[in-house]
Every structure is written in structure tokens, then in C-alpha cells.
Amino acid sequence: PSDFALTGRSAKKVVILGAGMAGLATAYELGKAGYDCMILEALDRVGGRNWTIRGGDHVTELDGSTQVARFRDGAYLNAGPARLAQWMVTMDYCRELGVDLEVFTNSNAQAYIYHQGMPAPVRWRTAKADVYGYVSELLSRATDAGALDGALTAQDKERLIAFLSGFGAVGDKASGFKYTGSPRRGYSLNPGAAEQPGTALGPVPSLSEVLSSGIGQRFAFEFGYDQAMLMFQPVGGMDQIPRAFADKIGRHRIKLRSAVTKITDLPDGVEVEYKDRHGRTQKIKADMCVAAMPPHLLAKTPHNLGAEVQAALATPTVASSGKIGLEYRRRWWETDEDIYGGITSTDLDLATIWYPSYGYGSSRGLVVGYYNFGAQADAYAAMKHADRERRAVEQGMLIHGAKYRDELASSVSVAWKLQPYIEGAWVGWPSRQGAYQLLNKPAGHVYFAGDWLSYMIAWQSGALESARKVVTELHQRVLSTS
Numbered sequence: 001p002s003d004f005a006l007t008g009r010s011a012k013k014v015v016i017l018g019a020g021m022a023g024l025a026t027a028y029e030l031g032k033a034g035y036d037c038m039i040l041e042a043l044d045r046v047g048g049r050n051w052t053i054r055g056g057d058h059v060t061e062l063d064g065s066t067q068v069a070r071f072r073d074g075a076y077l078n079a080g081p082a083r084l085a086q087w088m089v090t091m092d093y094c095r096e097l098g099v100d101l102e103v104f105t106n107s108n109a110q111a112y113i114y115h116q117g118m119p120a121p122v123r124w125r126t127a128k129a130d131v132y133g134y135v136s137e138l139l140s141r142a143t144d145a146g147a148l149d150g151a152l153t154a155q156d157k158e159r160l161i162a163f164l165s166g167f168g169a170v171g172d173k174a175s176g177f178k179y180t181g182s183p184r185r186g187y188s189l190n191p192g193a194a195e196q197p198g199t200a201l202g203p204v205p206s207l208s209e210v211l212s213s214g215i216g217q218r219f220a221f222e223f224g225y226d227q228a229m230l231m232f233q234p235v236g237g238m239d240q241i242p243r244a245f246a247d248k249i250g251r252h253r254i255k256l257r258s259a260v261t262k263i264t265d266l267p268d269g270v271e272v273e274y275k276d277r278h279g280r281t282q283k284i285k286a287d288m289c290v291a292a293m294p295p296h297l298l299a300k301t302p303h304n305l306g307a308e309v310q311a312a313l314a315t316p317t318v319a320s321s322g323k324i325g326l327e328y329r330r331r332w333w334e335t336d337e338d339i340y341g342g343i344t345s346t347d348l349d350l351a352t353i354w355y356p357s358y359g360y361g362s363s364r365g366l367v368v369g370y371y372n373f374g375a376q377a378d379a380y381a382a383m384k385h386a387d388r389e390r391r392a393v394e395q396g397m398l399i400h401g402a403k404y405r406d407e408l409a410s411s412v413s414v415a416w417k418l419q420p421y422i423e424g425a426w427v428g429w430p431s432r433q434g435a436y437q438l439l440n441k442p443a444g445h446v447y448f449a450g451d452w453l454s455y456m457i458a459w460q461s462g463a464l465e466s467a468r469k470v471v472t473e474l475h476q477r478v479l480s481t482s
């Protein structure tokens, strides 16, 4: 898609609540059309959940407990968004803003699947070889035996069997279409020079073992429209996007450490009260307001937008998510396990382990030791940081062994429900009727924007699309009434 631009200009004043992705995109797009924008942001940084943590950064939770990141050598943790799909509008903004991109490896045949009770983690490539192999064997046999004659012509049966032969690497009809393993599974000793053909990874598990392990249930993840490779990340951290937005908007148009305390819709505009960085109450008047804060925080902010709006703001349910960044002295996942990026999936409470898609072959590196949701995220959130680290490491050792503990240099964890002025990972709607529809319309001079008002919740693109929709409507209204 091409870059977005409003047609026609206006010099109207707009106050924007929140410098997350929706608020930034709103100010950026309105600014391009001449508007006089001011963003109020409660935190001392822009980006909202788009937050990249580097050495020296502080992570303070609602109870006041603070961690200081000690990451070195350019290591960073994208505590919030960390992957972009190619079809998302975020890619267009990266081009327009001059943010450099690199591939983010979301699925890697060399990473692992680990389910409790398995004797050892299994590489994705091995899991796929076995699942595809046995499924192909079964389907070939059933087809050949006539079990699908009602659904397939004789020619289609042949074509299906030909497909399965390659898909599953199964034997021919004479062998009963047997799956007996294949080089796709990998090697315990890689093929080498001269007389070294390699040692195939063995033994091949039985069909029943493969089914009971549940590994095949992991494969659907990478089929998702929003999760399929290739995926991308900004070079140097996801916060390159909000930083670029802020530079284009002009930092003088963003008031940091300015928490909104009251929203008043007026006959001719809107007034917003906030606490400035010195704790003093200030007021700002504008023609229009775009509230680009999380709904559950707007619901706690005094306003005169009416009982229906208030009820709507309190409707969505807040979701939990958390991450821990584990910095290692040595990139053992590369040197010892030949894993260069990608994700290990587990049924442990750490859910996933992410290997970095940057800094390959350098000395140190940062692994995401857990990225989990719901009850698993709540369980880690309830712990102090030291206990989160201890548990994440103890669980990760089931996959990577003692080096996972011994080579650890430092760590930082984020529990999104405990982050001041954010208080959640994202939200869910019980339905897209009623409250959702109401908040997708302005309340007087106040518009609402955010991923929570899109069909791409928990994606930056949802926030960006919502901002584009709101500025389009706001601009049309301004042009038609002036």
C-alpha cells in the first residue's frame, strides 16, 4: 500500500492523550495536514507498549519495585511488540519514517518443541518429519485400500499418493507406504568430507509415540496470517518506530510525565486536565481530542462523556502477558546448538524461548526466557523479579541444560499488568457490538483510538490503522464545519 495522507489542510488544535503507537500516528498524520497537535504522555518515554529495554534502563512496577537493566554490547529486549508481518501497515510506516528493517525469525526448523514428559526436546524439523511422515503413511494406505473411494476418483487417488510420497517421505506401495524416518529429521553427526556420510538422528519414534507427544499441535502457529514467515523487526530495537515518529512530530509537541486527570467535552471544543512533571495540575484547551490510552485507564479518568461511554470503556477485559530477557555471556544457542534465531515452543509455564534475530556470532546475546499469556503470565507477575528469573532458568534448563543457568549474565522481566499507566498487555471484547461500536464513534469532540478499537488487537498495526481511521473522520468533520 502507498503512504497515507489527508487531503486538505487545517490549523485546528488537537490534544492527544497517550504517546503510544496510536497517539503518535495520530499526531504525525494530523501534523502532516497542518494541525497544531499536543500529546500528553504519562510515562517519561514515547511508544507505550512498544518498549525496548537496554542497559541502564529502569523497569518499575506498580508496587514501586525497580529493576535496572545491565545488558551490554547492544543487547536489548523488545518487551512489547517484537515481530511485524509483511502485510501490516507498520511496514509502510517503517518505510515512510526511514526505519531500517531486518528479518525476524519466527519459525526455525532448528529450534525445539518441548512437552513435559518427553525424554528430550525435539527439533521442529524432526517433529515435522515424523508427523508428516506418519500422516502421509496412513493417508496413503487408506487411499490405496479404497477407504476414500467415495471422495476420490482413481486419478485423484494416484495424485494424492504421489503428493504424500514427497510430503511425508514415505516408501512406495510395495513397502506399504512405510515411514521409516528420513534425513529431514536431522543428524547426530552431520554429513562431512570423504568417508563421512553422517549419522542419521535416531531412533525414529513410533506413530503412537509421535501422537501422544502432541508435537503436531504446534505446527498450526506458523500458518497464521499474522505469524507466518517472513516476519520483520526494526534494526536496533522496536522502539526505533516511536522514536522516528516523535522526531517527525517534534519533541516539543510531546509532554512527557504528564498524566491525564480529567477530560471535559465543551460546546466548542475540549479541555484536558493533567498533572505535569512537577506534580502541578495544568489545563489544555483544544478544538478536538483523540484519547489514545488503554480503555481500562480511560475508565478510571474523570470525564463528562456520559454513562454509556463510561460503561463502554469498562467493557473490555484486560489480558496478561510477560517477558523476561536473559542476557548470556556466550551465545551457546549458536555455538553449541546451531540455533540462529527462532522460537522454541513448550508446554511449560515459560511457554516460549526466543533466540535473538540479531547480533549473530557476536560475543554476548539476549534470549527471551519466557513470553507467556494469561494464567502463566499472572503466575510470573506474582513473583519478585529474582524468583521469575529463578523459575524461568530452572524450566529452561529442561531444554538447554546447565549452561542455561551457568552462563547467565543478567536479566530483566516485564509483567504488563504491573506497568504504570499501561496496566495490561492488551484487551479483549466480549462482542464487537455495542460498546465497541460506540467507542469507534466520537463522544462530542473526543475520539478514541488504539489497537483495542481494531480487529488487530495486540498488534501495532491495529493501533496505526485505528489512528488513520480517526484522523480521517476528524479531518472530514473539521473541513465540513469550517
Ligand code: PHE
Pocket: 083, 226, 457, 458, 459
Ligand atoms: N502480536 C503479539 C505477538 O505476536 C500477540 C499475539 C500473539 C497476537 C499471537 C496474536 C497471536 O506475540
